[in-house]
Amino acid sequence: MKRRTIWCIAVLVCVILAAAGAGVRAEASDFKLVLRLSHVFHPDEQLTKSMDWVAERILKRTNGAIEIRTFPQGQIAVYKDGLEQVVRGADFISVEDPSYVGDYVPDFVALVGPMLYNSYDEYVEMIKTDLVQDMIKRAEEKGIKILALEYVFGFRNVITNKVVNTPEDLKGVKLRTPGSQLFIKTLTAMGATVTPLPWAETLPGVQQGIVDGIEGSEFTNIGTKVYELLKNVARTQHFLGTCGVYISTQVWEKIPEEYRTIVAEEFAKGALEMVEIGKRDLGTVTAKLESYGVKFNEVDKKAFVEATKSIYETFPGLTPGIYDKLQAELEKIRAKK
Numbered sequence: 001m002k003r004r005t006i007w008c009i010a011v012l013v014c015v016i017l018a019a020a021g022a023g024v025r026a027e028a029s030d031f032k033l034v035l036r037l038s039h040v041f042h043p044d045e046q047l048t049k050s051m052d053w054v055a056e057r058i059l060k061r062t063n064g065a066i067e068i069r070t071f072p073q074g075q076i077a078v079y080k081d082g083l084e085q086v087v088r089g090a091d092f093i094s095v096e097d098p099s100y101v102g103d104y105v106p107d108f109v110a111l112v113g114p115m116l117y118n119s120y121d122e123y124v125e126m127i128k129t130d131l132v133q134d135m136i137k138r139a140e141e142k143g144i145k146i147l148a149l150e151y152v153f154g155f156r157n158v159i160t161n162k163v164v165n166t167p168e169d170l171k172g173v174k175l176r177t178p179g180s181q182l183f184i185k186t187l188t189a190m191g192a193t194v195t196p197l198p199w200a201e202t203l204p205g206v207q208q209g210i211v212d213g214i215e216g217s218e219f220t221n222i223g224t225k226v227y228e229l230l231k232n233v234a235r236t237q238h239f240l241g242t243c244g245v246y247i248s249t250q251v252w253e254k255i256p257e258e259y260r261t262i263v264a265e266e267f268a269k270g271a272l273e274m275v276e277i278g279k280r281d282l283g284t285v286t287a288k289l290e291s292y293g294v295k296f297n298e299v300d301k302k303a304f305v306e307a308t309k310s311i312y313e314t315f316p317g318l319t320p321g322i323y324d325k326l327q328a329e330l331e332k333i334r335a336k337k
Contacts, residue, residue, distance in 0.1 A: 031256055034067045038082050039095035039243065040074045040178075040199050045223035046277055047153055047243060048072045051095065054270040061262045066255070068093065074199060079179055087143045089250040098149055098244045099182040104142040106317030107135050110326060113315075114186045114308040115301075117240045117330075120152050120275050125333045131325055145252040147245040147264060150271035152278055154217030155237040158192075159226060161213065164234035166300045167191035167307045176202050176211040185315065186238060187215060189308045203229060217241045218285045219278065227292045234299050238308065245271075 037055065041047040048070070055068035077085050080103065082094035087104070094100075102109035111132060117123045126132055127149050136146050158164050160173060170191030177183040179196045187194045195211050205211045206229045213230055215238065221227055245267050252260065286296070312323035319325075 031065050031259065032067075033065065033091065033251075033255060034069065035091050035093050035247070035251075036076060037068050037070045037093040037095060038074070038076045038078055038085075039070075039072060040078050041072055041153075042224045043072055045153070046219060046274055046281075047095070047151055050151065050270045050274045050277075053273075054266045057266050057269075058263055061266070062259050066259055066263060083144070083246065086246050086248045089143070089248045091251055092248070093147075094246045095151070095243050096246070097178070097180060097182075098242065099180045101139055101144060101146075101244065101246065102182065102317075104144060105135055105138045106315070107319050107322050108139070109182050109315055110312055110318050110322045111135065112239065112242060113182065113323070113326075114189075114238050114311055115305045116326060118334075120240070120279055122330060122333055123152065123240050123242065124150050124272075124275060125336075126326070126329060129329050131329055139246075140249055143249050145247045145249045147247060147267040148271040149242065149244040150275060151243040151245065152271075152275050153241045153243070154219045154278055154282065155235075156215050156217050156239040156241045158190075158234040158236050158238075159214050159216060159221060159230045159232070160234070161231055163232055163295075163297050164236070164299065165297065166303050169234075173213065174211045176205060176214045182311070182315070183215075183239075186308055186311055189311060190236070190238065190304055191307065199224075206230065215239075218282060218289060221294070222285050222289055227289055227294050231294055233289075233294060233296045235296060236299050236304055237301075238304065 037051060039047060039051065051070050055070055058066050058068060079096060080100060082092070082096055083100050083103065085092040086094050098108045098112045111126070139146055158170070158175065162169070162173070164170055167190055173192050174195050175187055175192040176197045177187050177194050184194050184196060195205070197205050197211065202211070202214060203224070203226070206213070214226065216226065218233070221233070255263070290296070312318065
């Protein structure tokens with residue numbers, strides 16, 4: 001009788017476990033999630049195309065379980081507001097400059113700080129270092145799952161209607177920047193009078209004389225037709241323009257593992273695709289801008305490096321010595337070439 005009771009209990013436990021397993025499988029197979037993905041880029045810019053490609057591939061590979069609806073040009077929350085949506089646990093993907101993650105983990109500001117990188121590849125290799133991987137872990141502790149950091153769209157330059165060679169040449173020049181404190185402080189240190197504006201107000205702002213110019217990449221220049229208003233590019237290369245992709249850790253954890261793998265793979269693939277497209281197309285884009293009457297000039301790079309060095313020492317919250325740590329990693333990366 002006792003053996004029979006034990007046998008019955010064992011059978012019952014097996015049935016319960018099997019049912020529970022079936023329930024989990026059913027939950028995964030029935031899973032459906034709609035995510036809104038937001039960024040500020042124009043439909044003609046590569047980042048918009050890349051986000052659309054990634055969303056399409058994820059939809060296909062998950063058989064419709066993960067649907068990502070993309071919203072370009074700041075149609076919904078962007079910049080700080082976009083990251084806040086992520087931290088609050090919304091079904092939302094924010095695509096922004098990593099400096100905005102600096103509101104939660106300040107060292108991300110240094111990662112994309114002024115005058116650091118000489119090439120796209122240096123930045124891509126930097127992301128792989130233990131230094132940056134530790135930053136990524138700290139972001140997760142704040143509720144931000146980083147799916148990629150390498151959506152590079154080119155070096156950012158000063159775009160106006162005058163030749164700029166030194167920080168002195170920027171005195172009195174009103175430049176539009178995004179609202180990021182890193183951008184505001186850096187362009188101010190470079191000598192400009194900074195006016196933060198949403199992108200939608202930027203070109204009208206140039207036309208109305210609210211600003212004298214902008215800072216941005218060749219890809220932004222051609223994709224948004226800045227060249228119709230501003231005809232000179234000073235190659236300051238003060239930032240390497242890049243975006244990261246961020247989702248709430250709460251949202252991420254509720255996605256079945258098989259779908260998480262697909263989402264992570266596709267965003268990583270999309271980033272490296274965009275890096276290669278940027279390297280391939282830069283010469284063509286530059287030549288096209290020149291055909292529209294845009295002139296390019298080199299600058300006194302050392303003067304701008306000196307002007308912006310204090311950013312790493314004075315920006316609130318940065319880990320002491322972070323600039324030296326980044327430079328040490330860059331030395332290792334450059335030594336491998």
